Amino acid sequence: MNETNKVISADIDVQTTTWLPNGALGGFTAVTDTYESTSRVNVSPPANTVRYKESSGNCRALSSRRTAVVFRDAAGKIVGGDLVPPDGKGNAAASPQQSPSTPSCAPGSRSTWIVPLQNIPRDTDDKRTELYSYCDLNTPQSDINQVF
Secondary structure (H helix, E strand, C coil): CCCCCCCCCCCCCCCCCCCCCCCCCCCCCCCEEEEEEEECCCCCCCCCEEEEEEEECCCCCCEEEEEEEEEECCCCCEEEEEEECCCCCCCCCCCCCCCCCCCCCCCEEEEEEECCCCCCCCCCCHHHCEEEEEEECCCCCHHHHHHC
16 A cells, blocks of 8 residues: 555455355364454554454364455445464564464464554554454365465
């Protein structure tokens, strides 16, 4: 984004996705995320931190494919977002917070954070921030691990 919070470019990463009908996953359920807080640090590159609680009722750990964050304004309009590794990984601007004792997409609940690669738009209403952990039943492929 530029100085006026207008999108000046976008990247698209087209990949294959397999959609399954409801019930096809047996006892596996979606991992849920609950927004906790946002910490803004005015430096370049951005070092903002969005904390959230990740909860999984699954019987085994799934493979983390990243976490999406959606920023909305007071009216609920989407004003920004990002897709980044959880626990502040994969970003040189990550804060020195201690990593959670369990990895992303593991059974149970844990408090964790992401460091968006883009600045959080000024008109973001923090209470409306949404997070989505992308968890996969499959084990990571070597080419996916290299992205992180």
